[in-house]
Amino acid sequence: MDFRWDVVWNALPQMVDGAQLTAQITLLGIGGGLLIGTLCGLITAFRVPVLHWLVFVYVSVIRGTPIVVQAMFIYFALPLAMDITLSGFAAASLCLALNAGAYITEIVRGAVQSIDKGLQDAGLALGLSYPQVLLSIVGPLAFRRTIPPLGNQFIISLKDSALFLVIGVAELAQRGEQLTAQTGRALEIWTAVAVFYLIMTFILAMIMRLIERRMRIL
Amino acid sequence: MSRLIACRNLSKRFGTTEVLRDINLEVHPGEVVVIVGPSGSGKSTLLRCLNVLEPISDGELEVGGKRLGDRGTRKRDIRRETGMVFQQFNLFPHMTARDNVMLGPRKVRGQSRREAGELADRLLNRVGLADRSHHYPSELSGGQQQRVAIARALAVNPRVMLFDEPTSALDPELRGEVLQVMQGLAADGMTMLIVTHEMRFAADVASRLIFMDEGRILHDGNPKTLFQDPPSDRFRDFLRHVQS
Numbered sequence: 001m002d003f004r005w006d007v008v009w010n011a012l013p014q015m016v017d018g019a020q021l022t023a024q025i026t027l028l029g030i031g032g033g034l035l036i037g038t039l040c041g042l043i044t045a046f047r048v049p050v051l052h053w054l055v056f057v058y059v060s061v062i063r064g065t066p067i068v069v070q071a072m073f074i075y076f077a078l079p080l081a082m083d084i085t086l087s088g089f090a091a092a093s094l095c096l097a098l099n100a101g102a103y104i105t106e107i108v109r110g111a112v113q114s115i116d117k118g119l120q121d122a123g124l125a126l127g128l129s130y131p132q133v134l135l136s137i138v139g140p141l142a143f144r145r146t147i148p149p150l151g152n153q154f155i156i157s158l159k160d161s162a163l164f165l166v167i168g169v170a171e172l173a174q175r176g177e178q179l180t181a182q183t184g185r186a187l188e189i190w191t192a193v194a195v196f197y198l199i200m201t202f203i204l205a206m207i208m209r210l211i212e213r214r215m216r217i218l
Numbered sequence: 219m220s221r222l223i224a225c226r227n228l229s230k231r232f233g234t235t236e237v238l239r240d241i242n243l244e245v246h247p248g249e250v251v252v253i254v255g256p257s258g259s260g261k262s263t264l265l266r267c268l269n270v271l272e273p274i275s276d277g278e279l280e281v282g283g284k285r286l287g288d289r290g291t292r293k294r295d296i297r298r299e300t301g302m303v304f305q306q307f308n309l310f311p312h313m314t315a316r317d318n319v320m321l322g323p324r325k326v327r328g329q330s331r332r333e334a335g336e337l338a339d340r341l342l343n344r345v346g347l348a349d350r351s352h353h354y355p356s357e358l359s360g361g362q363q364q365r366v367a368i369a370r371a372l373a374v375n376p377r378v379m380l381f382d383e384p385t386s387a388l389d390p391e392l393r394g395e396v397l398q399v400m401q402g403l404a405a406d407g408m409t410m411l412i413v414t415h416e417m418r419f420a421a422d423v424a425s426r427l428i429f430m431d432e433g434r435i436l437h438d439g440n441p442k443t444l445f446q447d448p449p450s451d452r453f454r455d456f457l458r459h460v461q462s
């Protein structure tokens with residue numbers, strides 16, 4: 001079987017569109033996930049009364065169910081249950097943010113808890129207030145430790161966005177499916193789709209590597 | 219108001235274990251108090267209670283005229299009167315030696331970058347590390363790290379220095395440089411409480427020796443007298459163990 005480059009060439013504009021949508025969903029997803037995860041991670045690390053139980057339930061539910069089911073739930077079930085209707089794009093971004101948020105919660109909690117208690121003691125012994133200790137010592141150190149696992153999570157989130165083809169969002173994977181149906185050339189289309197994903201995850205990995213190098217992990 | 223530290227019937231419990239029982243202690247300006255005792259006797263916990271890193275379970279604590287529990291006295295106010303040096307140094311790994319020393323003056327005393335920087339340079343010079351000020355802790359030897367830690371503790375201008383086994387994590391050949399800095403501080407009249415196993419240092423530098431056992435102060439007196447004529451079998455046993 002020969003590889004028809006012209007199929008790839010003709011599909012390119014649509015794939016670029018799909019890749020753009022994938023990038024947008026991913027950026028919103030990891031941005032939202034960072035916000036949720038940082039907040040929830042701090043809540044669990046410091047065992048904020050009551051709230052840390054809510055976070056525990058949230059993390060358990062997200063980690064305990066497949067992301068496809070979460071996407072289906074948000075897109076199809078939420079309108080029935082609570083009269084909230086979201087566009088495919090909004091549902092996908094929200095789903096990814098909630099999903100990444102749960103995992104980032106654990107990353108942040110782990111990073112904060114891994115900071116040597118002795119450093120906190122040293123800060124307090126100097127006469128710093130607890131918020132000052134968090135801001136000047138625990139925070140910067142914990143932040144550095146989140147970077148490698150965050151890079152991992154970002155790449156997982158980017159790839160997970162392919163699942164949103166189940167709710168008809170025209171991201172990269174969904175374009176792949178459509179284009180295959182139109183052209184009947186599965187080999188060319190899925191190879192090209194894979195290369196697109198590879199490029200995007202590679203860029204993400206490079207960015208994380210750069211941040212990591214600029215900031216020595218301690 | 220001649221005493222810097224006063225505790226009355228200070229007790230500390232972790233759950234049901236009593237770590238400190240009815241500690242009565244007064245420390246006056248210029249005293250160099252060395253605290254010795256078997257592990258688990260409560261020496262370190264006592265130091266940590268004196269600057270409220272551990273909340274006390276019972277009794278009264280007064281440091282530099284500030285009484286714990288008094289209206290308007292925060293834990294922080296007591297901690298500002300004390301400087302602490304830890305067994306594991308606990309330098310902030312993301313800051314250079316200079317930044318480690320500057321943090322206290324800047325955040326606690328509200329000094330400007332320049333003031334704090336000048337103070338840090340002076341203190342690093344005093345501990346013999348002027349040429350290491352831009353190194354990170356990971357680039358320093360254990361002895362150097364501990365000397366930076368001493369400079370950091372001095373930077374907030376404490377009235378009492380607390381040393382929690384400052385040489386226990388160091389190789390024997392690195393202990394001397396730290397002990398020398400401490401000896402210099404003592405000679406300058408700094409009030410110090412030192413938990414250590416360095417009996418030579420205790421005999422040479424301490425103005426007062428405290429022997430703790432099972433959470434109590436068993437002996438409290440002149441180091442020379444206590445070393446020469448141990449008043450109890452418990453202390454005699456302890457000395458035999460550490461000296462062998």
